Amino acid sequence: MDTTSSRLNKAMILPALLFLLILFYFPLAFIAGLSVNAPNLSAANYERFLANETMLRVGLRTFLYAGLVTVTCRVLGYPLAVFLSRMAKAGRSYLLVCVILPYLTSLLVRTYAWMILLSDHGLINSALLGVGIIDRPLPLLYSTFGALVGMVHLVLPAMVLPIYAVVHGMNPEQMRAAKALGGGPLRSFLEVFLPQTLPGVRAGCILVFAISLGFYITPAALGSPRDLMLSNIIAKLVESLLDFGYASAISVILLAATIIVYAFLGGGLGGMVKGGAQGSSGGERRASLPSRMAKAVGNAGPMAGLQRWLWDRNIGRSARHALPFHVLWYAFSILTLLFLILPSVVVVIMSFTGEDTLGFPPESWSLRWYKTFFANRTMTNAAITSFWIAISSSLLALFLGITASYALVRGNIRGSQFLYTLILAPMIIPSVVAAVGIYKVFAAWGIIGSVPGVLLAHTPGSLAYVVIILSGTFMGLDRRLEMASASLGASRLRTMFRVVLPLVAPGILAAGIFSFIHSFDEIVITSFVAGVTLQTLPQQIWLIIQYQIDPQIAAVSTMIMILPFIALPFFRRR
Amino acid sequence: MTGEASSADHASGPRDGATRAQATAAEATGSVSAEFIGVTKSFGQVNALEDVSLAIRPGEFLTLLGPSGSGKSTLLTLLAGFDQPTSGTITIGGKEQTRVPPNRRNQGIVFQSYALFPHMSVHDNLAYPLSARGIRGAEREQLIHQALERVRMSGYGGRYPSQLSGGQQQRVALARAIVFNPPLLLMDESLSALDRNLREEMQFELKELHERLSATIVFVTHDQAEAVTMSDRIAVLNKGRLVQLAPPATLYKEPVNTFVARFLGEANLIEGIVDSHDGEYVRLTTTTGHGLLAMSKRKHSRGERVITMVRPEGVECALIRSTDRGAAADAVKSLPATVERVVFLGDFHRYWLRVNDVQLIMKAPCSARNRTLEPGDRLDLSIHASDLRVIEA
Numbered sequence: 001m002d003t004t005s006s007r008l009n010k011a012m013i014l015p016a017l018l019f020l021l022i023l024f025y026f027p028l029a030f031i032a033g034l035s036v037n038a039p040n041l042s043a044a045n046y047e048r049f050l051a052n053e054t055m056l057r058v059g060l061r062t063f064l065y066a067g068l069v070t071v072t073c074r075v076l077g078y079p080l081a082v083f084l085s086r087m088a089k090a091g092r093s094y095l096l097v098c099v100i101l102p103y104l105t106s107l108l109v110r111t112y113a114w115m116i117l118l119s120d121h122g123l124i125n126s127a128l129l130g131v132g133i134i135d136r137p138l139p140l141l142y143s144t145f146g147a148l149v150g151m152v153h154l155v156l157p158a159m160v161l162p163i164y165a166v167v168h169g170m171n172p173e174q175m176r177a178a179k180a181l182g183g184g185p186l187r188s189f190l191e192v193f194l195p196q197t198l199p200g201v202r203a204g205c206i207l208v209f210a211i212s213l214g215f216y217i218t219p220a221a222l223g224s225p226r227d228l229m230l231s232n233i234i235a236k237l238v239e240s241l242l243d244f245g246y247a248s249a250i251s252v253i254l255l256a257a258t259i260i261v262y263a264f265l266g267g268g269l270g271g272m273v274k275g276g277a278q279g280s281s282g283g284e285r286r287a288s289l290p291s292r293m294a295k296a297v298g299n300a301g302p303m304a305g306l307q308r309w310l311w312d313r314n315i316g317r318s319a320r321h322a323l324p325f326h327v328l329w330y331a332f333s334i335l336t337l338l339f340l341i342l343p344s345v346v347v348v349i350m351s352f353t354g355e356d357t358l359g360f361p362p363e364s365w366s367l368r369w370y371k372t373f374f375a376n377r378t379m380t381n382a383a384i385t386s387f388w389i390a391i392s393s394s395l396l397a398l399f400l401g402i403t404a405s406y407a408l409v410r411g412n413i414r415g416s417q418f419l420y421t422l423i424l425a426p427m428i429i430p431s432v433v434a435a436v437g438i439y440k441v442f443a444a445w446g447i448i449g450s451v452p453g454v455l456l457a458h459t460p461g462s463l464a465y466v467v468i469i470l471s472g473t474f475m476g477l478d479r480r481l482e483m484a485s486a487s488l489g490a491s492r493l494r495t496m497f498r499v500v501l502p503l504v505a506p507g508i509l510a511a512g513i514f515s516f517i518h519s520f521d522e523i524v525i526t527s528f529v530a531g532v533t534l535q536t537l538p539q540q541i542w543l544i545i546q547y548q549i550d551p552q553i554a555a556v557s558t559m560i561m562i563l564p565f566i567a568l569p570f571f572r573r574r
Numbered sequence: 575m576t577g578e579a580s581s582a583d584h585a586s587g588p589r590d591g592a593t594r595a596q597a598t599a600a601e602a603t604g605s606v607s608a609e610f611i612g613v614t615k616s617f618g619q620v621n622a623l624e625d626v627s628l629a630i631r632p633g634e635f636l637t638l639l640g641p642s643g644s645g646k647s648t649l650l651t652l653l654a655g656f657d658q659p660t661s662g663t664i665t666i667g668g669k670e671q672t673r674v675p676p677n678r679r680n681q682g683i684v685f686q687s688y689a690l691f692p693h694m695s696v697h698d699n700l701a702y703p704l705s706a707r708g709i710r711g712a713e714r715e716q717l718i719h720q721a722l723e724r725v726r727m728s729g730y731g732g733r734y735p736s737q738l739s740g741g742q743q744q745r746v747a748l749a750r751a752i753v754f755n756p757p758l759l760l761m762d763e764s765l766s767a768l769d770r771n772l773r774e775e776m777q778f779e780l781k782e783l784h785e786r787l788s789a790t791i792v793f794v795t796h797d798q799a800e801a802v803t804m805s806d807r808i809a810v811l812n813k814g815r816l817v818q819l820a821p822p823a824t825l826y827k828e829p830v831n832t833f834v835a836r837f838l839g840e841a842n843l844i845e846g847i848v849d850s851h852d853g854e855y856v857r858l859t860t861t862t863g864h865g866l867l868a869m870s871k872r873k874h875s876r877g878e879r880v881i882t883m884v885r886p887e888g889v890e891c892a893l894i895r896s897t898d899r900g901a902a903a904d905a906v907k908s909l910p911a912t913v914e915r916v917v918f919l920g921d922f923h924r925y926w927l928r929v930n931d932v933q934l935i936m937k938a939p940c941s942a943r944n945r946t947l948e949p950g951d952r953l954d955l956s957i958h959a960s961d962l963r964v965i966e967a
Binding site: 478480481483484485486487488489490491492494498499502503 | 760
């Protein structure tokens with residue numbers, strides 16, 4: 001393209017970049033400053049952390065739990081991902097939905113679902129009592145076991161999708177070739193198949209580990225007080241002690257840990273940022289830290305896996321060759337799938353209970369909890385507030401994200417990998433860390449407790465989703481269509497509105513729905529920024545489930561679960 | 575040629591074998607459709623084009639031919655306005671257009687991938703350039719109808735590109751590029767995506783269309799057979815340089831160097847030393863020690879080393895049948911050769927022959943009157959002086 005238009009293409013990154021610098025990176029820098037300003041420049045806050053045995057134990061626990069969750073996800077996720085990619089096409093898309101749906105379902109809803117399942121009268125205890133293995137309910141809820149099960153359930157899709165993406169991209173003839181060359185199923189699997197899937201496994205592990213470091217809601221809701229993690233401590237320091245210096249220091253430690261996991265363990269899996277366009281996973285060169293980070297973030301994102309599945313026009317080459325121990329393998333995969341979808345199903349069932357408690361199975365059926373919800377002004381008002389915030393945050397994220405993605409794909413910007421990292425980072429950085437910074441900065445600006453404040457705080461996260469989806473969409477858009485349009489005499493504006501935007505419309509819609517769901521579900525940053533006056537739906541739900549297992553929440557949750565179904569048609573390849 | 579026939583307003587175009595001097599002369603007479611003047615394009619350290627000067631005549635079918643990486647696509651990209659040269663000038667219709675963006679150049683472009691807008695019907699694809707030019711209503715419909723008729727796609731207006739076959743998409747892409755009657759039509763490897771039969775059909779149709787449209791066509795291809803059948807003139811590019819610009823027959827018969835000789839068809843190269851030079855005829859002794867008579871357009875001095883070229887069909891052999899044009903005994907010299915390998919091609923036999931350490935290829939028609947040679951056969955070859963050209967000194 002001519003020089004003026006390419007300059008314009010580059011400039012389109014600016015709105016998103018400015019937005020993030022002011023509303024995301026400035027707050028992060030702010031807490032970094034706060035952490036060493038106690039009140040004069042000193043490392044006192046860090047020394048306090050290192051000297052405090054309880055704190056160190058929490059820190060250690062955070063890493064331990066993240067590790068446990070990662071290992072469990074790997075054990076459960078790998079067979080499932082391979083199983084899914086080997087399925088025939090028709091069945092596969094339905095089963096994949098079972099992985100995608102939980103991923104799109106509200107984190108609070110899923111946590112709540114586990115509360116129902118794990119409670120003394122919940123499905124698990126009822127079943128065990130019924131069979132007669134136990135004679136009194138196991139204390140599953142508010143235990144380490146409960147917290148870990150909940151966390152594994154939450155992040156398992158983030159393990160399955162990157163592995164799925166890699167396996168799906170492999171040439172199935174390789175396995176046939178391996179067999180033709182005389183390898184038995186086990187040998188072919190170990191020597192040919194497994195090594196090639198390792199980049200996906202690695203990506204999945206890094207992603208799961210980093211997300212797990214930042215867990216906040218789940219340990220608080222499902223675990224005992226001895227299961228709290230660093231995020232919970234940070235929130236507690238801010239909420240009840242107002243000790244921002246100390247909270248900031250711990251935030252910086254958590255942030256550093258997350259960045260280290262990404263930067264130094266990251267890499268591998270030639271993914272969506274540039275490499276993905278060519279579909280190559282080889283040719284790893286020594287890359288600079290920012291570009292490695294970008295790769296790790298961009299590539300490892302569960303979105304990347306999802307995205308490949310979405311936009312990769314390769315015809316699904318399904319080849320069902322026998323995997324080793326395939327009966328066991330299939331059974332194990334199906335059980336894992338059940339584990340993924342069962343909580344959602346139970347929530348839907350429980351929402352129609354006629355009882356006051358959530359014993360399973362319900363003894364009578366009714367719509368009374370739906371009625372309760374709609375009669376509850378606090379809840380409905382909160383839902384309306386959340387709706388408007390989510391709509392406006394998505395529109396803002398779409399505007400920033402469309403321009404930024406176009407610039408990243410077409411602008412030929414030097415250092416675009418680093419820019420990718422900057423834009424996608426809000427997806428990875430623990431919400432509590434961002435929340436502390438944003439809270440401090442927004443308080444100074446006086447926008448705590450206002451709708452604009454909350455929607456601005458939601459937008460960095462939404463923007464990351466928009467960019468990861470739309471940059472893939474723009475990559476899939478044949479550049480020659482734009483060239484053809486220009487050659488036919490169309491101005492840039494006409495090309496944009498008549499050719500580019502209509503062609504990426506499905507991607508824009510999908511991105512919009514994703515960012516809507518993200519904002520509608522956001523609880524951590526919201527609980528800091530919304531103050532006491534503004535109440536969103538997730539805040540209300542969180543408020544209630546911290547103290548009781550209210551069937552009303554099952555009704556709300558069921559309605560919230562309709563959202564991802566709206567998004568599903570966009571995942572079907574046309 | 576069609577070039578002259580269809581460009582009535584630009585009376586006298588220079589004839590074959592345009593060199594840079596002739597190209598400049600053409601500019602002086604005003605019969606130039608577009609021109610590259612000293613164009614260089616670098617990507618970092620690499621020169622994709624080096625000092626290319628080339629004048630395109632109105633109404634001609636000019637092919638840019640070269641191996642991949644020769645710069646032919648870069649040349650087209652610059653002409654289309656998708657990129658700008660590092661140095662040099664591009665004029666279109668007599669006006670300097672080097673840095674004019676593509677949407678203001680008024681050229682039709684047919685892309686290799688067709689680049690049809692998948693979300694628009696055939697009709698809307700064709701309407702697109704017209705509405706960009708403010709042409710609406712009945713006039714627009716008339717032009718669309720006409721263009722579809724020209725590519726024999728009338729009645730397909732309501733279809734979407736995905737509902738068309740490759741050949742049909744090709745036609746629609748062509749129709750879209752000509753619907754606004756651009757004076758210059760650029761085609762980038764436009765036929766390469768088609769299978770062989772369809773491709774030959776399209777070549778024929780395109781040629782016919784060119785004659786009817788009186789448009790100037792610049793066609794890029796790496797396929798020399800395609801270039802030869804379709805073009806009025808071919809510009810052969812190699813390593814970013816324009817090597818030769820001439821009508822196909824001239825390129826074939828009188829290539830300027832071994833690259834062109836080898837790139838266009840099969841070439842037997844014979845090295846030798848000049849004994850004497852008399853007008854167009856050069857008498858030389860080959861490295862194998864045989865005397866030959868060749869044609870040359872250059873001046874040669876005694877003792878100079880030269881490379882001569884003869885096409886496989888120019889190699890003849892008395893054993894097969896007596897040559898009917900070898901009457902002028904002084905023009906034909908004979909070489910003793912041995913048959914090494916024979917391949918039957920249906921209409922022809924291809925023979926690999928050896929003259930000492932030089933290998934030659936000979937093509938002989940398989941007619942009932944000709945006998946087939948066997949490996950090991952010894953024979954005398956004759957090469958008529960007019961078939962043997964000095965191509966490099």
